[in-house]
C-alpha cells in the first residue's frame with residue numbers, strides 16, 4: 147500500500163547539499179532510514195532490487211542495486227524517490243547522488259548492477275521550500291493535455307538528474323503516453339529526423 151502521507155513532501159522537498167558535520171545520525175535516525183527502506187513499495191513488483199544503508203566518508207548513503215534493464219532502473223527510481231520523500235517527512239536531509247561511484251566494500255547482488263546512491267544526514271539548511279522556490283518547467287511543457295495538469299503536478303515538481311526534467315505526457319483517447327527526452331549521447335548520428 148502506497149503511503150499517501152508522502153504527498154505533502156512532494157510539494158516542499160528539495161535536495162540537501164549542506165550537512166551539519168557535528169550531528170552524525172543517531173541510532174533512532176538510522177532506524178528511521180531502515181524503516182523507510184523496508185516500507186518503500188515497488189512500482190513493478192516483478193523487478194528485483196536491493197538497497198543497502200552504509201557509511202560513506204561524509205556520512206551515510208543508501209546504495210541502490212537493480213537488474214541491468216531500463217524497467218528495473220525505473221522501478222528502483224520509484225522506490226528511492228519514496229525514500230527521499232519519507233526521510234524528508236521525518237526531518238532528514240537527502241541528496242540523490244548519481245555522480246557517486248559504486249561502493250567499494252559492497253558487492254552487487256547476483257544478477258544486479260550498482261545503479262544509484264542517495265546521501266542522507268542532518269541538514270544544516272532548511273529542509274522545505276515554498277512552491278515558488280521550485281526551479282521547474284511550466285506544466286504546459288510537461289503535457290499538452292490540460293485535463294492532466296492536476297494529475298501531473300507531482301511529476302512537474304519531481305527531482306531529476308541535473309534538473310533536466312526530461313519527461314512529456316500526451317493523451318490518446320484513454321491512453322496516457324509518457325515520453326522521455328532522448329539523451330544526446332544516445333542520438334543516432336546523422337538522423338535526419340533529429341535536429342542537433
Ligand SMILES: Cc1cc2nc3c(=O)[nH]c(=O)nc-3n(C[C@H](O)[C@H](O)[C@H](O)COP(=O)(O)O)c2cc1C
Nearest residue numbers: 159160161242243244245246304305306307308309
Ligand atoms: C537520478 C538523480 C541523480 C542526481 N545526481 C546528483 C548528483 O550527483 N549530485 C547532485 O548534487 N545532485 C544530484 N541530483 C539532484 C538534482 O540536481 C536535483 O534533484 C535537481 O537539481 C532539482 O533540485 P531539487 O531536488 O532541489 O528539487 C540528482 C537527482 C536525480 C533525480
